[in-house]
Amino acid sequence: MNSQSCVSIQKEWDIVAARQMGREIAKQLGFGTVDQARITTAISELARNIYLYAGEGQICFEIVETLEQKGMTIVATDSGPGIEDLSLVMQDGYTTSGGLGAGLPGVRRLMDDFDMESEVGHGTRIVTTKWVR
Amino acid sequence: MDTKDLDAKSYTDFLKRYIETRDEQALYGAEQVSKSFIKNQISPEEIVHLHIQSLLEIYPEIQDQIQLSMNFLLEAMIAYGLAHQEYQLLREKQLRIKSEIDVAAGMQSMLMQSEVPNTDELDIGVISVPANQMNGDYHHFVKGKDGAISIAIADIIGKGIPAALSMSMIKYAMDSFPESEMSTNAILASLNRVVERNVDPSMFITMFYAQYKPDTGKLYYSSAGHEPGFYYSNKTKSFHEFEAKGLVLGVDPDTTYVQSEIDIEKDDMVILLTDGVTECRKGDTFIERDELLEVIKTYMHLPAQDIVNHVYRYFERIQNFQLRDDFTLVILKKVV
Ligand SMILES: Nc1ncnc2c1ncn2[C@@H]1O[C@H](COP(=O)(O)OP(=O)(O)O)[C@@H](O)[C@H]1O
Ligand SMILES: [Mg+2]
Numbered sequence: 001m002n003s004q005s006c007v008s009i010q011k012e013w014d015i016v017a018a019r020q021m022g023r024e025i026a027k028q029l030g031f032g033t034v035d036q037a038r039i040t041t042a043i044s045e046l047a048r049n050i051y052l053y054a055g056e057g058q059i060c061f062e063i064v065e066t067l068e069q070k071g072m073t074i075v076a077t078d079s080g081p082g083i084e085d086l087s088l089v090m091q092d093g094y095t096t097s098g099g100l101g102a103g104l105p106g107v108r109r110l111m112d113d114f115d116m117e118s119e120v121g122h123g124t125r126i127v128t129t130k131w132v133r
Numbered sequence: 134m135d136t137k138d139l140d141a142k143s144y145t146d147f148l149k150r151y152i153e154t155r156d157e158q159a160l161y162g163a164e165q166v167s168k169s170f171i172k173n174q175i176s177p178e179e180i181v182h183l184h185i186q187s188l189l190e191i192y193p194e195i196q197d198q199i200q201l202s203m204n205f206l207l208e209a210m211i212a213y214g215l216a217h218q219e220y221q222l223l224r225e226k227q228l229r230i231k232s233e234i235d236v237a238a239g240m241q242s243m244l245m246q247s248e249v250p251n252t253d254e255l256d257i258g259v260i261s262v263p264a265n266q267m268n269g270d271y272h273h274f275v276k277g278k279d280g281a282i283s284i285a286i287a288d289i290i291g292k293g294i295p296a297a298l299s300m301s302m303i304k305y306a307m308d309s310f311p312e313s314e315m316s317t318n319a320i321l322a323s324l325n326r327v328v329e330r331n332v333d334p335s336m337f338i339t340m341f342y343a344q345y346k347p348d349t350g351k352l353y354y355s356s357a358g359h360e361p362g363f364y365y366s367n368k369t370k371s372f373h374e375f376e377a378k379g380l381v382l383g384v385d386p387d388t389t390y391v392q393s394e395i396d397i398e399k400d401d402m403v404i405l406l407t408d409g410v411t412e413c414r415k416g417d418t419f420i421e422r423d424e425l426l427e428v429i430k431t432y433m434h435l436p437a438q439d440i441v442n443h444v445y446r447y448f449e450r451i452q453n454f455q456l457r458d459d460f461t462l463v464i465l466k467k468v469v
Pocket of ligand 2 (some may be wrong): 045048049103104
């Protein structure tokens, strides 16, 4: 089974819309309050990055189900400037926001699976999943 | 039950007890549980969640506002929890780096250690303490076949690991010199060329090089921009600064150095040091070189090693046990 819903990110306000949709889906899937809050924070970080660095893009949600587990995938895509050094931005403490813990390393920590592709001048795509425990 | 469930249960119990009795013991319980949370890496948002669960368990009829306010708090704690996790990771990383440096520092001090030579004429004391883990000061002793004693003391502008690494190079360069057969100025000139070729131009090394020759009873010395030491004349009961001029090592490959000499008599004393000694600070003011001499005078009657130990302890204390720079002090007393 696989269903998808998306929010396009252009204005700061859209970040809130993405959070809201994400939280709804997480709740329906049976995530507890703490995980709902974590997923929502991850959505915020990804959507903010699109808004700040790429100008516009999309946040999509997918429900994934395997035989053993059920989860939620967030896919953040944009056609912005891309990220040159992925390992660098994944280092703790790298964020320009300076040690506030969140940023992309924070997203990886809030979620279970994390994958990122980026091409300079073409855009960035981040796919991250959390499984219901 | 695993520890997490146990903690959760005691949290609920203590909370209930506190609400019912306002009992200090329950608060003490909270403190203990909290430590266990930290130990088991329970994040702040999980604690808030636990709090909500406990409240609901004790008061199933709890007001909506309270529960919603708690959800709000939970949300607010997420970023805090992430920052905390990051802090913990960085802390672990820092500990790892520190222990690696400790190993390196141990290796370095073993490589660089120089045994104080046994001589009948001189009583020699030395102390060298790094400000951080690795020492950027260097000293060594060499005893020649004719009984001549050579002493090198060096300091690098800068401290920490880069300084310590440069000093290792100095040591290996000097090991290749036939030191006791060379004049003090020739040694500095050779070393100058090595440093000029091999050390980063932003690093400067200063050195004072001295040689005591028993057959002439003289101390010969040269300096490459090094903090001047002192000698104490027992005849006049006074201290004098060594006058020796010379460019720091590594600046100009063609620099030359001069060798000076003084007669050393019984009960005279030679004091060599690095600027970590004279640049000790009391609060915001540097100590005066006179203050150093006063301290030395106080302990002058003791064996050389005891003098340097006492001087070090004195300065360690006035700096609140936090050295700002590597500290090296060598004292020679002519005993016969
Ligand atoms: N979607 C994106 N497009 C281009 N660059 C991005 C994108 N997301 C992140 N970056 C770059 O990666 C850096 C790190 O991002 P992040 O970890 O979210 O921290 P922060 O946003 O606080 O700087 C950003 O400063 C930005 O340069
Ligand atoms: Mg960001």
